[in-house]
Amino acid sequence: MASIGTIAPSSLSRKDLLWQIVWDKERCAFCGRCTAVCPVHAIELGVFRKRLLQVAAGMETQPSNVYQVFYGIRQKTDPAYSCIGCGTCTLVCPNDCIIPIRNDEIDKLRFHINRGGQPRRRGGRRNVPEGILDRIKFVRISMLTDPALDAGRHEFELRTILGRVLPPEETLKLYKEEGWSPPVREIYPLIIGSMSFGALSPTMWEGLQMGVAYLNEELGMPVRMCTGEGGCPPRLLRSRFMKYVILQIASGYFGWDEIIHAIPEMKEDPCAVEIKYGQGAKPGDGGLLMWYKVNKLIAAIRGVPPGVSLPSPPTHQTLYSIEEAVAKMIQSLYMAWGFRVPVYPKISGTSTALAVLNNLTRNPYAAGLAIDGEDGGTGAAYNVSMDHMGHPIASNIRECYLNLVKVGKQNEIPLFAAGGIGKRGNLAANAAALIMLGASGVQIGKYIMQAAAGCVGSETDRCNICNIGLCPKGITSQDPRIYRRLDPEKVAERVVDVFLSFDTELKKIVAPLGRSTSLPIGMSDALGIDDYHAAERLQIKYVV
Amino acid sequence: MCRLFAITSDDPLSPMVAIKALEIMKEGYDGSGVGLFLTDLGGSFEEIKEAPILSGIFSHSGIKKLDQFMMELGFMTKYKLSFKTSKNPPPGVPKRDVYLVRAYEYPEGWEGLSREEIEHRLMTIRLTLRHMGEETGDIVVFSFWPDVIMIKEVGDPMDVAEYLQLDRKELCARIIMAQGRQNTNYAINLYACHPFFIQGIATMTNGENTAFVPIKEFLMSRGFPGYIGYQSDSEVFTHILHYIHKKLGLGIEYYKHVITPLQDQDLEHHPQGSFLKVLKETCRRLIIDGPNCVIGVLPDKSMFMVQDRKKLRPGIVGGSEGIFAFSSEACALEFAIPNRDKTKDFQPMHLDTVVVSPDRKEMKIWRQSEPLPLPL
Incomplete structure (x- = not known):
């Protein structure tokens, strides 16, 4: 100028x-x-x-x-x-x-x-680097009254249950009568959350799937991965690896034509079906795959024409009421696999989560509730939704868990927490804090992109262009010239590294608390925080 | 860690046997309290096995409240054991007005009630009394049950026993459990002292249960009035046993499968693995995390010992036909039953449940990996 x-x-x-x-x-x-x-x-x-x-x-x-x-x-x-x-x-x-x-x-x-x-649209997370999860400490250290355990040599049973667990009285009665009980899966408490084939590049998706398969088949860790709303490649649908996959259905129903047609040919049932009602990064807004990324392959899997943006509606079209959502949608999806596959909803963190939960407690088919907090990531969303909409995960999970305690259904409906877990790199500490607040397990998305594929995105607004298919690392691109940069084998290796190191860190947290026989879900007596009001809200110790 | 000693014998024994056994194990303990549980009673209580016995500690005003309350319900005193204590209690033992062990006649209106209803009413009365005394501390009740006496006090077990003159012929039992310490992990409180009792089931524990809070929350949300208290993390062991026994109808052989279930790979090889997997999933909120050794007595007067999955706490069972002792240390067993076959002594490990049934013929050992006696 x-x-x-x-x-x-x-x-x-x-x-x-x-x-x-x-x-x-x-x-x-x-x-x-x-x-x-x-x-x-x-x-x-x-x-x-x-x-x-x-x-x-x-x-x-x-x-x-x-x-x-x-x-x-x-x-x-x-x-x-x-x-x-x-x-x-x-x-x-x-x-x-x-x-x-x-x-x-x-x-x-x-x-x-x-x-x-x-308005600005982008990928990534809420652009706020801090969070309450990092401030939660584990304060109840075993020493003399109960010896601390050896994280390296002791045996640990760190599994969780995905699926509806009925009260013991009812379960035993149904067992005797050979009645139907809701299906449950014993899985690893760290789940790779929903990132769609389409949002992620083929190389990234393949790498994640290979890593998950290796963890299951070679290392005996029952790690599960959710597809997100974008269908599932036909070969995977018909493979034995299907059992490691949680299929997601969301308001656009993308890919479900392919899935439904593959059901008769499936060798294994999927681990579960997640119905997405909301997402932490853009609460109350539907999924979005921008036209840049809708190439021929993605279009074919999703059953849409290529080169058009794919905004999912904010709600499911058939949804008149929460009762209907729970009763009809969950049951229809149960029916698809002969009532052998757990079906659970995922919502975004919200002050109305309790209403959803209360409704689910009355439905014996609801296999769990996943809540995605305000720090959840996304491949594409309006900046205003990402930065300003949503509810923090910690208090949401805590109030839901305490409500379940009140009605005596804690862990009968497992709660899964997501959104900003490991945002500052403290994956195991954040996950353990949420588990002790009442989550049965946690879902990660952004973290695994950062750790397994070198995503450079940050909460100080670095990169965050997942939405336009130009991801410099090839993680969220559909352009072969770009995604060829990412070697799926190497991604798989990193996935394994992440889970193994997480496992060790989780043991390093629970062992000093004297826990090894079961995942310490709801062990809130172990937690403390240096903020009085947060301690009151979460009903944990206030420590300074 | 608590000293634990329990004995089951064909011939009634004085509780002093158990107190002395605790004394033998004194080294390394603080001896800060004592809890006694006596059942299958001998002596004066032999003849009134059906009469419910109230055990507790009362102030003078508490006794008045009790008498009025029981009279209104229609309970008449049938027999009572008086404790004449010296004026000054030994150091560390608080001065109490009345240590009460009193057997009652059932009210007339209770005739013809079902066993279950009677049990429920007895528990409700105990809870009401406990509640009545909560504010001022003038009423502390440990048990209200036929053929059961419980004594708890703060202080050195031997001092307390001498002070209360427990060495008397009216007071003897075929089954005695004794624990020699006050609460370690939470505040000192008579209600925090083992053994814990609910509807014929009593247990005592050493070690600490780190899964206490979620288990407590689960039990308290069952809607069963008896699941209260929890001044000690060990109380949940009694209530879990009560829950699986009374609510789920499962026997002692399932106890370990609930509190420390087998891991998945072991369940796959178990003959009843499919059932146990279901049990593990549905009862996973009752999984304990020790280290704990649990000794207990069932309503049928069987005595048992289990260890948690880590097996970090001591526990030994030994004896011969007619008399068996369960102890946290071998020296106490040696003291109580010196003439046993020591090669048959057994220290249960992480999968074992040891049970001596009321016939006292032998100790039965169940290993979790073995088939269950009664397939469901």
Whole structure:
């Protein structure tokens, strides 16, 4: 822009952007890798003009100047091309001469990412790095009254149950009468939560599935993974690995034509069916797969034309009332597999979760309740939903559990917690805290993307472009040129690493608490927090 | 950790046997309290086996409240054991007004009531009395049940026994359980002292149950009035046993399968694995996390011992036909039954349940991995 040119409202300088590219001319080899790799074309080859003063020695020649051209990197300031801070340029730079730096103040860019009246949409999580889960401590340490256990050598039974458990009296009566009891699955308490085939790239999905299969078949860890709303590849539907999969049905019913047709040919029942009523990242809003990612394969699996955005409705079309949702939808899905597969709803964290739960307690078919808190991740959602809608998971799970305690149905309807678990890397501590608050298990999504595939997204608004299919790591892209970057075998290896290390850490938490015979669900006497009001709300110890 | 000693004998024994056995195990313990449970009574109570006996500690005002309450219900005193204590209790023992062991005649209106109804009413009366005394502490009741006496007090077991003059011929029983310590993990409280009793079932425990809070929450949400208290984490062992026995109709051989179920790979090889898996899933809220050794008595007067899955607490059973002792340490067993075949002594491990039935012929050992006696 010329110094006296026109300034448009959205004319921004580099200083106004969230991320600023710092480039070192002295070290740059001009190889062009950074500009080629930048997913959002935020940088380009820059041709700069520079004036050089020439001052000769002596008095005879007058000083003069010369204009020279030099080349370098130019950062675009057009909001449509603003740097996302992913750092892929840094990753590919052979000379370490380029890096995005976060602005030292709140950016002005945020006021302009709504061109054409279209509010900002993105992937990732709520852009708030902190959370209450990291503040919960495990304070009840066994020492003398009951010896602490050896996390490395003692035997531990760290499994949980997915499925409706009836009261003992009723269960034994049904057993004697050979009546139908709800199916239950004994599974590992850390579940890979719903991320659809479509939201994730084929290589990422395959890697996760391979990792899960390895954990089950080679290491004996009953880890389960949920498909999300996007169907399931036909070969997987017809394979023995189906038993490790939780199928999700959501309001768009994407992929269910394929699934229903595969039922007669299924070798194994799926682990469970999750009915998605809500998602923590965008409560009250439907799923969204933007057109960028709907290629031929995705379109075929989902049963839609390619190249169109796929917004799921916010609710299921057949839903008139909660009673109907519970009674009809859960039962219909039970019927599909001959009442052998647990079916449970997933809702977003909300102050009305108790109403949902109370309804479920009256329905012996409801196999559980998954609650996805405000810190849950997504592949695509409106920024306003992600940052401002939803309920924190800790108090939601706690009040639901305590309500179940009140009616004597704790763990009969297992509660599964999701949303921001391991947000700051403390996966096992967050999971254990939620379990002791009353969750039967936890679901992770973003964490496994970060740990198993190197997702660079963060809650300080780094990257977060999962929605447009340009994921620099190939995790959420449907472009073969990009997702080829991700080796599914390596993803599988990392999945195994994550679960093994989680297992050890979980033991390192429960062993000092003297727990090994069963997962310490609801062991709230072990928990403390340094915030009085949080302690009151969660009914745990206040410790300072 | 608590000292535990229990004995079951064809011939009635004085509770002093158990107190002395605790004394033998004194080394390494603080001796901060004592709890006694006597059943299959001999002596003066032999003739009145059906009469419910109230055991507790009362102040003078508490006794007045009790008498009025029982009179209104129509209970008449049939027999009572008086404790004449010296004026000053030994150090560490609080001064009490009345230690009460009193047998009652059933009210006339109770004739013809079913066994179940009588049991329910007896428990309700005990709970009401307990509730009446909760505010001022003038009434503390341990049991109200036929053929059962319970004595609990703070202080060194031997001092308490001498103070209460337990060495008397009217007081003897074929089954005695004794525990020698006050509560470790929670506040000192007479209600926190083992053994715990509910409707004919009594247990005592050493060690700590770290799964206490979720189990307590589960029991309290059963809607059964007897599942209250929990001043000690060990009380849940008594109530779990009561729950599976009375509510689920399962015998002692299932107790271990509820509190410490087999792991999945072991269930696969178990002949009744499919049932046990169902039991494990539905009762998983009752899974304990020890270390705990549990000694208990069932309504049919069988005595048992189980260990938790970790087996970190001591426990030994030995004896010969007619007399068996269950003890947390071998020295007490040695003291109580010196002339037994020591090679038959048994220390139950993480899968075992030892039971001596009321005929006292032998000790039966059930291992969880073995088939259950009565397939369901």
